[in-house]
């Protein structure tokens with residue numbers, strides 16, 4: 307389904323991704339964990355060309371792109387294969403929940419308005435937001451906005467959903483409802499690549515976990531075994547830091 311080969315990305319002299327190789331199967335849920343600055347977001351952004359890789363190839367389903375020479379059509383085709391859910395939901399503030407979903411369909415895909423509306427409502431229902439269809443983002447909680455953003459991402463029928471820390475900006479009591487929707491999608495066999503700090507979620511929902519540090523994949527493995535029994539010292543240290551109690555003195 308997804309095959310990334312020798313993907314590299316530099317910002318100036320800073321090599322942020324170093325020859326990343328990655329394969330994801332249809333229906334697989336893969337979590338990416340790792341310290342801040344390790345290149346997790348850049349990897350996701352390269353997959354849908356929000357960042358231009360310096361070298362390597364990206365294949366999603368039938369679309370293959372060589373990052374060193376591709377044309378506009380290939381770029382558009384690769385972009386259509388995925389949809390991204392961001393930390394900060396990025397909804398249009400002047401559009402209702404429903405319009406946030408239908409607008410790209412009507413304008414981008416020339417879908418008929420009625421059809422877009424019916425489809426949009428069905429997507430809102432899938433994320434438990436049907437009752438809020440006509441509300442504006444400002445009247446919704448962060449968790450509700452993120453669920454609308456997930457519905458919007460689903461609307462383009464992507465081959466893979468990319469999540470970049472989808473719960474990091476939420477109030478703690480709003481994290482659960484978003485993870486619940488993601489769990490539901492995972493059970494529906496939707497292919498997902500999720501950057502997350504929610505270790506419990508990654509452990510129980512992901513099929514596989516990838517630990518990144520400093521632009522490379524240090525370790526990957528079956529979710530539960532990687533968390534419970536990390537092999538690499540960097541992985542061990544990272545997981546230990548997360549579980550260590552915060553010590554402070556007054």
Ligand SMILES: Nc1ncnc2c1ncn2[C@@H]1O[C@H](COP(=O)(O)OP(=O)(O)O)[C@@H](O)[C@H]1O
Nearest residue numbers: 317320322340341342343344345346347348349
């Ligand atoms: N647009 C950019 N310009 C320059 N440096 C960047 C840019 N985006 C990210 N970086 C740098 O690339 C490194 C990896 O960033 P990122 O992929 O956001 O890491 P992560 O998501 O794992 O925290 C960081 O050192 C970051 O400062």
Ligand SMILES: [Mg+2]
Nearest residue numbers: 346347348470
């Ligand atoms: Mg990031």
